Amino acid sequence: MSIGNLTSYPLPSASELPESRVAWPFxxxxxxxxxxxxxxxxxxxxxxxxxxxxxxxxxxxxxxxxxxxxxxxxxxxxxxxxxxxxxxxxxxxxxxxxxxxxxxxxxxxxxxxxxxxxxxxxxxxxxxxxxxxxxxxxxxxxxxxxxxxxxxxxxxxxxxxxxxxxxxxxxxxxxxxxxxxxxxxxxxxxxxxxxxxxxxxxxxxxxxxxxDPGWTRAGLRGRVRGMLLDADELRDDDNLVDFGLDSVAMLGLAEELQRDGIRVDFATLAANPSIDEWWRLIDAASTPATSEIHE
CATH class of the missing domain: 3.40.50.850 (Isochorismatase-like)
Known part of the structure; x- marks a missing residue:
């Protein structure tokens, strides 16, 4: 039994790719x-x-x-x-x-x-x-x-x-x-x-x-999903607290952002707990060295 004849098909586009549970940087x-x-x-x-x-x-x-x-x-x-x-x-x-x-x-x-x-x-x-x-x-x-x-x-x-x-x-x-x-x-x-x-x-x-290994919206989404036990139904405008995101995870994210020169603190993240809002804050607060952040 061999493989058999295979036919061409359209390669998956970027918009069709599944969300990865991990956000490891390449x-x-x-x-x-x-x-x-x-x-x-x-x-x-x-x-x-x-x-x-x-x-x-x-x-x-x-x-x-x-x-x-x-x-x-x-x-x-x-x-x-x-x-x-x-x-x-x-x-x-x-x-x-x-x-x-x-x-x-x-x-x-x-x-x-x-x-x-x-x-x-x-x-x-x-x-x-x-x-x-x-x-x-x-x-x-x-x-x-x-x-x-x-x-x-x-x-x-x-x-x-x-x-x-x-x-x-x-x-x-x-x-x-x-x-x-x-x-x-x-x-x-x-x-x-x-x-x-x-x-x-x-x-x-x-x-x-x-x-450019800087911050991206997709990278932020991946980081957040990796912090949650169940993110299958998570949307970018959902309240992350409702999905179990705790203050320790937010604090870690704030520290990571500030190490990268992005001036968003823990209190600001806690007051705006959604991917949409966090990305808006990150995009606005990026320093010149990280201003060209790709969608």
Missing amino acids: QPERAVLLIHDMQEYFVAFYGTDSPLIEQVVRKLVELKARCKALGIPVVYTAQPTEQSDEDRALLNDMWGRGLPARPERYPVVGPLSPEIDDTVLTKWRYSAFHRSPLADLMRDWGRDQLLIGGIYGHIGVMQTAVDAFMRDVKPFVVADATADFSREDHLTALRIVARTAGRVLTLEDVVAAAA
């Missing part, structure tokens, strides 16, 4: 980029001239170039051409012989070919951490954030993100640099990561965060 000096399973074998299931693959490859090329410029290590996963039945085990039941049946399709697609200073990991299971030195490499590099893009979203990308979280590595899935079996599978994978394991963001978000 920090280039702590990050590693993982380009996941972009081998000719897996890409071929989309057929030739796939608009979806063209977009994803283009975005991964840009993402890789920007990561290289920031000194972020680049890691690839690639299944080997020779896999014994013992190595494949249950993968044979689920997917058949897989890549060993088409060894000529082992290479990573041309525009994304690994460079001499990139790391290529042998891939044995859905998670890139399984039977690989990825965790050890990240530890040696002093890095604990993992940017992930590639294929397939609801299989290896999502499960690598969850595995990263279980190892205290913060995963960031780049939604528009990822492809999946279908748009429904893609969105499902993003929702699971956002709800249980990490942050979902776009290539534009990564670029903006690397260039």
